Amino acid sequence: MKDKLLFFLRKIYRLTDKIAFYPTLLAVLGLVFTYVLIYLEENGISKYLLDTFPSLVINNTETARSLLTTFVGGLISIMVFSFSMVMILLNQASSNFSPRLLPGLISNRRHQIILGLYIASILYCTFILVYIEPNGDKYQLPGFAVLFAIIFMVVCLGAFIYFIHSISQGIQINNIMDKIFNISKQRMLYLIENEKYNEGDFPNSSNWDEYESKQSGYLQNVSVKNIANIAKDNKVKIDVAVVKGLFISEKNTLFKSEKELEDEVIDSITEHFDFSKSEFVDDNYVLAFKQITEVAVKAMSPGINDPGTALNAIDYLSQLFAIRIQKKDKSFIYIDDVAYVSMATVNFKTLIFQVMAELRTYCKHDVVIVEKLLIMLFHLKKIVGKENVNYRNIIDEEIANLILDAEDVITNERDLSYIKSIA
Incomplete structure (x- = not known):
């Protein structure tokens, strides 16, 4: 029962990434609030306020109808204008930076909440407008509800001003990369803080029973703690064979088990693998490396030709790699000091190769970019220290490959001498 509840809560959490979630939620709340106000009007709240605080209540039918009609038309215009700007932002981000940035921009909760405020206010004003009786006297007019419509309109105008500010900041590539970096940094620091690894605590799984993806x-997320509880209950160890963030096809090996499992247990474990058609940095820090690398590569394309953005991107990559060095290449999930689950991750060698391979391919002709990449690699080598021979060898290999590629395309002897002097 607990596993089913957690599974349901995870699905609800995934809905929050959809662009329509918060607007729909706020629209429903707006409808509920509308009927609460109508209920209060039916019980004479406007009559009471008109007798007690007449300045708070609009007591003219034509004025109320004109205000509400104007509010509905104005809010629809503001909403169309606002989200036309969102489409422009998404189109520019896709063209100038990277299409991979779009899921993160679309899931901006602040913009979703502003859209929800617009829709809720439009629905509220529309239903209150319908509720007004054309031939009613001042005591039948929902003056108190109209007062709230004015308040909602003021709030929406404030939200519109904030939206203009937010969209003007969000379209700047430095702010986009900074957001990606901070989310990825927090995710990696969380993993490092909760990481527990001892190589001898988990047996070799090469000959274990394999179970395929359906x-x-x-692979957006894996609830490894819940899988560990299942493994403990069945007195078995589980090796998650797929890396989170990668595309998984049907019939790919999803996990391995120390012994053969019953169908019910297999289904229970499989439920804790969440799949998606899009990727988010919040769930997979590796995506941050991909996104920032693609920004640098796109900036160096002939159509964009923006080496300054590429240099900034390399600075962010340098900081991310400096944090990633602290993380182990494999992680175990423990219960009572017993490792029940082994979780595969993208190892450091693969990660730095994928980043450097793209940058070497598209940026090796630019002396300044090559210099920046060498500074990054030597900085990482210094952080690694002499103790971690494996990581040092990986970084040395990337330095050698970078210089080799630069020698093939840079013909100026002075530039080559300068690059070699750095190395």
Whole structure:
């Protein structure tokens, strides 16, 4: 029962990433509030306020109808204008930076909440407008409800001003990369803080029973703690064979088990693998490396030709790699000091190769970019220290490959001498 509840809560949490979630939620709340106000009007709240605080109540039918009609038309215009700007932002981000940035921009909760405020206010004003009786006297007019419509309009105007500010900041690539960096940094620091690894605590799983995936998509999240509880209950160890964030096809090996499992247990474990058609940095820090690398590569394309953005991107990559060095290449999930689950991750060698391979391919002709990349690699080598020979060898290999590629395309002897002097 507990596993089913957690599974349901995870699905609800995934809904919050959809662009329509918060607008729909606020629209429903707006409808509920509308009927609460109508109920209060039916019980004479406007009559009471008109007798007690007449300045708070609009007691003219034509004025009320004109205000509400104007509010509805104005709010629809503001909403159309606001989210036309969102489409422009998404189009520019896709063209100038990277299409991979779009899921993160679309899931901006502040913009979703502003859209929800607009929709809730439009629905509220529309239903209150319908409720007004054309031939009613001042005591039948929902003056108190109209007062709230004015308040909602003021709030929406404030939200519109904030939206203009937010969209003007969000379209700047430095702010986009900074957001990606901070989310990825927090995710990696959380993983490092909760990481527990001892190589001898988990047996070799090469000959274990394999279980395939029944669906395809990006592996967005794995509830490893719940899988560990299942493994403990069944006195078995589980090796999660797929890396979170990668695209998984049907029939790919999803996990391995120390012994053969019953169908019910297999289904229970499979439920804790969440698949998606899009990717988010919040769930997978590796995506931050991909996104920032693609920004740098796109900036160096002939159509964009923006080496300054590429240099900034390399600075962010340098900071991310400096944090990633602290993380182990594999992690175990423990219960009572017993490792029940092994979780596969993108190892450091693969990660730095994927980043450097793209940058070397598209940026090796630019002396300044090559210099920046060498500074990044030597900085990482210094952080690693002499104790971690494996990581040092990986970084040395990338330095050698970068210099080799630069020598093939840079013909100026002075530039080559300068690059070699850094190395």
